[in-house]
Amino acid sequence: MAPSTGTLHLAAAIDGTGQYTAPYYVELARLAERGTLDFVTLDDSFGPPGEGQGRPDALSVLARVAPATERVGLVPTVTTTHTEPFHVSSAVATLDWVSRGRAGWTVGVSTTEAEARLVGRRPAAPAGELWAEAEEVADVVARLWDSWEDDAEIRDTATGRFIDRDKLHYVDFEGRHFRVRGPSIVPRPPQGHPVVAVDATDPVTWDTAARHATVAFVRATTPDAAGRIRDELRGRAASFGRERGALTVLAAVTVDLADGEYAAGLATGDAPLTATAAGPPLYRGGPVDLADLIAGWHTAGAVDGFHITPAAPPGDLERFVNGTVALLQHRGLFRTFYPGATLRDHLGLPRPANRYALARETAQ
Amino acid sequence: MNDSSGSGKQIHLAAHFPGVNNTTVWAGPPAGPTTTPGRCASRNPSLGSQIDFSSFEHLARTAERGLFDFFFLAEGLRLREHNGRIHDLDVVGRPESLTVLTALAAVTERIGLAATVNATFNEPYELARRLASLDHLSGGRAAWNVVTSSDAFTGENFRRGGYLDRADRYTRAAEFVATARELWDSGTPDGTPGPFVHSGEHFGIEGWFGVAPAPQGHPVVIQAGDSDEGREFAASAADVIFTRHGTLEAGRVFYTDVKRRLAAYGRDPDDLKIMPGVSFVLGDTAAEAQERAAEIRRQQVSPQTALLTLEQIWGVDLSGYDPEGPLPDIDPDPDSQRVQGRVRHADPLAVAAKWRALSEEKGLSIRQTVIEATGRQSFIGTPEAVAAEMAAFVRSDAADGFILVPHLTPGGLDDFVDRVVPLLQERGVFRTGYTGRTLRDHLGLRHPGGRSARSARGSAPDLDGRRTGIGRTDGT
Numbered sequence: 011m012a013p014s015t016g017t018l019h020l021a022a023a024i025d026g027t028g029q030y031t032a033p034y035y036v037e038l039a040r041l042a043e044r045g046t047l048d049f050v051t052l053d054d055s056f057g058p059p060g061e062g063q064g065r066p067d068a069l070s071v072l073a074r075v076a077p078a079t080e081r082v083g084l085v086p087t088v089t090t091t092h093t094e095p096f097h098v099s100s101a102v103a104t105l106d107w108v109s110r111g112r113a114g115w116t117v118g119v120s121t122t123e124a125e126a127r128l129v130g131r132r133p134a135a136p137a138g139e140l141w142a143e144a145e146e147v148a149d150v151v152a153r154l155w156d157s158w159e160d161d162a163e164i165r166d167t168a169t170g171r172f173i174d175r176d177k178l179h180y181v182d183f184e185g186r187h188f189r190v191r192g193p194s195i196v197p198r199p200p201q202g203h204p205v206v207a208v209d210a211t212d213p214v215t216w217d218t219a220a221r222h223a224t225v226a227f228v229r230a231t232t233p234d235a236a237g238r239i240r241d242e243l244r245g246r247a248a249s250f251g252r253e254r255g256a257l258t259v260l261a262a263v264t265v266d267l268a269d270g271e272y273a274a275g276l277a278t279g280d281a282p283l284t285a286t287a288a289g290p291p292l293y294r295g296g297p298v299d300l301a302d303l304i305a306g307w308h309t310a311g312a313v314d315g316f317h318i319t320p321a322a323p324p325g326d327l328e329r330f331v332n333g334t335v336a337l338l339q340h341r342g343l344f345r346t347f348y349p350g351a352t353l354r355d356h357l358g359l360p361r362p363a364n365r366y367a368l369a370r371e372t373a374q
Numbered sequence: 375m376n377d378s379s380g381s382g383k384q385i386h387l388a389a390h391f392p393g394v395n396n397t398t399v400w401a402g403p404p405a406g407p408t409t410t411p412g413r414c415a416s417r418n419p420s421l422g423s424q425i426d427f428s429s430f431e432h433l434a435r436t437a438e439r440g441l442f443d444f445f446f447l448a449e450g451l452r453l454r455e456h457n458g459r460i461h462d463l464d465v466v467g468r469p470e471s472l473t474v475l476t477a478l479a480a481v482t483e484r485i486g487l488a489a490t491v492n493a494t495f496n497e498p499y500e501l502a503r504r505l506a507s508l509d510h511l512s513g514g515r516a517a518w519n520v521v522t523s524s525d526a527f528t529g530e531n532f533r534r535g536g537y538l539d540r541a542d543r544y545t546r547a548a549e550f551v552a553t554a555r556e557l558w559d560s561g562t563p564d565g566t567p568g569p570f571v572h573s574g575e576h577f578g579i580e581g582w583f584g585v586a587p588a589p590q591g592h593p594v595v596i597q598a599g600d601s602d603e604g605r606e607f608a609a610s611a612a613d614v615i616f617t618r619h620g621t622l623e624a625g626r627v628f629y630t631d632v633k634r635r636l637a638a639y640g641r642d643p644d645d646l647k648i649m650p651g652v653s654f655v656l657g658d659t660a661a662e663a664q665e666r667a668a669e670i671r672r673q674q675v676s677p678q679t680a681l682l683t684l685e686q687i688w689g690v691d692l693s694g695y696d697p698e699g700p701l702p703d704i705d706p707d708p709d710s711q712r713v714q715g716r717v718r719h720a721d722p723l724a725v726a727a728k729w730r731a732l733s734e735e736k737g738l739s740i741r742q743t744v745i746e747a748t749g750r751q752s753f754i755g756t757p758e759a760v761a762a763e764m765a766a767f768v769r770s771d772a773a774d775g776f777i778l779v780p781h782l783t784p785g786g787l788d789d790f791v792d793r794v795v796p797l798l799q800e801r802g803v804f805r806t807g808y809t810g811r812t813l814r815d816h817l818g819l820r821h822p823g824g825r826s827a828r829s830a831r832g833s834a835p836d837l838d839g840r841r842t843g844i845g846r847t848d849g850t
């Protein structure tokens with residue numbers, strides 16, 4: 011592992027079981043924005059997480075949050091299994107329009123028979139098959155985002171033409187799982203391509219992440235383990251013809267900072283993170299030690315940053331922002347303001363060129 | 375005045391976002407994200423953006439300032455084609471409705487938020503979930519305009535493949551709405567999700583609905599579509615009809631016909647509001663309004679648009695004709711597939727004959743004929759005249775209210791709200807403040823009960839049974 015020289019990236023989950031009202035999510039997103047975090051995520055699944063529990067549609071929630079925030083990135087999970095790729099592309103592009111360039115999506119799949127029965131179109135399939143389909147969805151979604159070149163709208167009064175049809179493109183996507191003709195009905199979103207995230211916990215997702223993701227979430231309890239997964243992902247990305255740095259790898263951690271100011275708890279010692287059966291490793295301790303851990307992993311070059319899930323929001327997110335983030339900023343390890351307006355700006359990513367415009371330029 | 379509902383009958387108003395169509399007037403580059411304060415939008419033909427969020431925000435807030443019932447977004451899922459190429463004259467490019475409306479919930483407080491979403495290219499569980507989410511996140515302001523376009527052309531963008539027969543689209547839509555209501559009703563009284571099972575002709579699904587019961591119980595259901603099946607579907611299942619019958623006579627006939635159908639489903643006439651989509655042009659004098667209306671029509675129907683509109687009916691290449699010259703004397707090809715993505719005229723030969731008669735009688739050119747024949751400017755006049763006409767329209771049971779379709783984005787409603795709404799209020803035909811919180815409150819609709827209330831009302835539509843023996847009347 012090479013020592014890191016890159017910028018530290020921080021993101022937070024703002025999930026809440028059984029939470030349906032907008033103020034709950036707005037408050038958490040604003041907290042994250044106060045901490046100049048790159049983005050917030052909101053998990054989703056068609057089915058309720060358990061009997062008697064539920065949640066609203068994640069992309070809708072973050073659309074509701076968008077006008078109530080100014081800078082923080084908004085990254086909902088959107089499943090690719092029981093949805094229409096054309097709708098997914100439109101919805102994420104629209105989140106980018108309503109947030110003025112702050113949208114992303116975490117590519118999800120629906121693996122359970124219970125979810126399949128909610129839709130009734132086909133039975134559940136093995137994870138490998140679903141991720142292969144998710145790759146096709148991510149591919150066609152990006153093509154649809156490009157199906158309008160940036161200057162397709164011309165409003166030429168002399169000829170009466172509103173659009174230049176030569177700058178609109180049929181994607182004519184033929185995959186193993188579906189076909190989409192295109193073009194999109196939504197013009198190219200402000201970021202060109204909203205940010206694509208993949209939870210790369212399970213190796214079955216690694217090819218999808220390496221091919222399509224701009225952000226990958228990984229689970230590890232030590233910097234060495236995290237660094238190995240990052241190398242693996244970046245190696246695969248390179249083998250698909252991408253630049254190694256095109257993939258931002260964040261370590262996922264659940265943080266429980268309750269009473270952390272007073273009790274160092276488990277945070278001292280060699281293993282500040284404990285693996286959990288389901289979900290990311292758990293950090294339990296004080297915000298100062300957490301800042302040390304984050305700084306340590308980052309300077310060791312193990313990860314590009316962290317995606318934290320507050321164990322008990324909003325308290326743990328508040329302590330994270332006011333304690334951990336403030337300290338990292340004080341030490342000059344994390345930015346104190348947003349230098350740009352879009353999520354791509356926060357992540358230090360360029361606005362991608364349009365593949366169709368590029369193809370025409372190279373043809374000329 | 376035939377005032378059957380008593381003199382207290384109130385007007386319902388909704389705002390149609392003028393985004394994507396051939397009637398939105400555009401000229402030159404977009405005006406930018408904000409309108410210049412003090413500039414009267416309807417005097418400035420340069421169009422704002424049909425895609426920037428600020429446009430939606432401006433129109434929705436204007437409508438809310440005018441105490442409108444709801445803000446409405448249409449839907450199109452494939453760009454229109456003409457002669458096998460993307461049609462390039464109309465305003466196109468729009469964001470996805472439910473996402474925009476959920477964002478608008480953040481910058482408005484009371485106005486209803488209505489999304490047009492096709493019943494053919496969606497599945498009940500996902501859509502019911504997104505609508506319930508909008509209802510939660512907006513505090514009870516969600517509405518769904520159920521449209522039924524089934525064409526294979528649009529279907530090429532979807533997994534389903536657009537194979538639904540015309541005859542099946544309303545049976546699927548009816549079962550879709552019934553299923554969505556089963557899901558919305560499946561929650562437990564303490565506000566948590568509950569189990570459901572649905573087994574029908576189009577959907578066989580079961581499980582737990584993942585969203586707690588929404589504030590309105592059922593988001594408001596709107597129907598747009600005019601065939602006999604469409605009307606029957608609306609009578610059985612809709613809370614609002616969005617119609618094109620914008621003249622007093624046609625409105626009365628439609629109103630009587632649809633309200634008559636409600637009893638068969640155990641519903642009262644008040645359970646379904648009829649709201650034609652109408653446009654309007656205001657002026658300080660009647661003559662000024664007429665002059666402005668004529669100018670708007672000229673902007674809406676350019677020479678290029680006039681020729682293409684004619685080709686849509688004739689179904690043959692007319693590019694050699696002069697738009698300022700007379701109508702072609704050749705006959706239309708009734709089987710042409712020239713136009714894709716737009717409802718075809720039911721009988722091109724009859725339409726062509728009508729247009730030819732109109733053109734000969736008045737000595738009109740192609741462009742003038744198109745302007746005359748396709749005009750839908752329902753209310754033209756001074757604010758006083760428009761307010762009086764609207765009030766008379768509603769009080770004589772030609773409608774319960776209107777969905778206003780401005781021709782400018784995003785300032786097209788400013789004048790109406792500033793100048794006509796106060797006059798409607800003075801006449802006592804429009805509210806002076808929101809009295810409720812939810813869209814159901816604004817529309818005066820009952821809150822749907824739980825399972826027991828629903829089955830007592832017998833809400834399951836019996837489309838197939840009713841369709842037999844009724845001849846097809848095709849209004850388009």
Ligand SMILES: Cc1cc2nc3c(=O)[nH]c(=O)nc-3n(C[C@H](O)[C@H](O)[C@H](O)COP(=O)(O)O)c2cc1C
Pocket residue numbers: 447448449450490492520521522523524598599600601602603604605616617618651717850
């Ligand atoms: C006033 C009105 C508005 C409509 N808006 C839409 C729309 O936004 N998107 C769409 O796909 N179809 C729209 N439709 C089409 C209808 O859903 C339906 O497909 C069409 O009218 C044919 O059905 P019918 O034979 O019952 O009239 C609209 C129809 C009407 C009458």
